[in-house]
Amino acid sequence: MVKGRLHSIETFGAVDGPGIRTVFFLQGCPARCLYCHNPDSWKIGAGSEVEAEDLVKRAKRGIPYYGDDGGVTFSGGEPLLQGEFLIEAIKALKKENINCAIDISGTYYDEFSHEAINQADLILLDIKHTNPREFTKITSRNQETLFKIIKDINELDKKVWIRQVIIPSINDTEEYIESLNEFIKQIGNVEKVELLGYHNMAISKYEKLGMDYRLKDVKPMDKDKLEKLNSLIKY
Numbered sequence: 001m002v003k004g005r006l007h008s009i010e011t012f013g014a015v016d017g018p019g020i021r022t023v024f025f026l027q028g029c030p031a032r033c034l035y036c037h038n039p040d041s042w043k044i045g046a047g048s049e050v051e052a053e054d055l056v057k058r059a060k061r062g063i064p065y066y067g068d069d070g071g072v073t074f075s076g077g078e079p080l081l082q083g084e085f086l087i088e089a090i091k092a093l094k095k096e097n098i099n100c101a102i103d104i105s106g107t108y109y110d111e112f113s114h115e116a117i118n119q120a121d122l123i124l125l126d127i128k129h130t131n132p133r134e135f136t137k138i139t140s141r142n143q144e145t146l147f148k149i150i151k152d153i154n155e156l157d158k159k160v161w162i163r164q165v166i167i168p169s170i171n172d173t174e175e176y177i178e179s180l181n182e183f184i185k186q187i188g189n190v191e192k193v194e195l196l197g198y199h200n201m202a203i204s205k206y207e208k209l210g211m212d213y214r215l216k217d218v219k220p221m222d223k224d225k226l227e228k229l230n231s232l233i234k235y
């Protein structure tokens with residue numbers, strides 16, 4: 001039995017996939033995104049140790065609220081970093097007929113990733129940036145992993161919700177949305193595209209952790225502008 005490391009749990013999550021969901025934030029992330037809200041989830045091996053059955057017990061408490069669309073979402077951190085555990089946990093949840101989504105960042109891929117993607121009912125895929133250099137500037141990772149994930153998603157014909165954080169002065173332009181529309185064309189089964197406006201609510205968390213917040217001069221994303229950009233999305 002593989003053990004996992006858990007950062008935290010959100011019950012009644014309403015923004016990480018369809019319906020009401022129990023969100024398991026797995027510990028550990030190889031990326032260092034400029035705007036990360038959860039820098040405390042980065043450290044590998046921190047958090048609490050769990051087994052798949054612990055997560056099943058927690059998730060079963062939410063069954064009366066999941067309805068037809070809800071279920072469990074694995075987020076992070078980067079869930080694929082614990083691929084072997086993720087596969088075991090999803091299989092155990094699916095035995096209880098609980099729908100499982102994975103919220104992944106495209107910044108990590110290993111020998112377990114294909115099967116983890118295969119087991120998931122829905123993939124929430126964060127694009128970070130369409131341009132490889134900008135992708136690396138934002139995440140400190142190489143975009144190759146994102147393409148490996150897209151290849152698997154297409155091969156396995158998985159349903160996908162695309163997520164894209166829009167950050168003033170980095171990707172808040174109509175040209176960027178055009179490039180995103182082009183980028184998305186290579187992904188087969190896209191059900192939804194969500195543009196998420198950058199905000200800086202994590203600054204105090206960074207201060208408490210004694211860490212440097214690298215976007216402190218960037219203002220939160222303007223709502224009207226985000227709406228306008230949203231109207232340009234095509235998929």
Ligand code: SF4
Pocket residue numbers: 029030031032033035036037038039041076077078105107
């Ligand atoms: S991938 Fe997610 S958890 Fe990891 S650094 Fe980026 S925003 Fe944070």
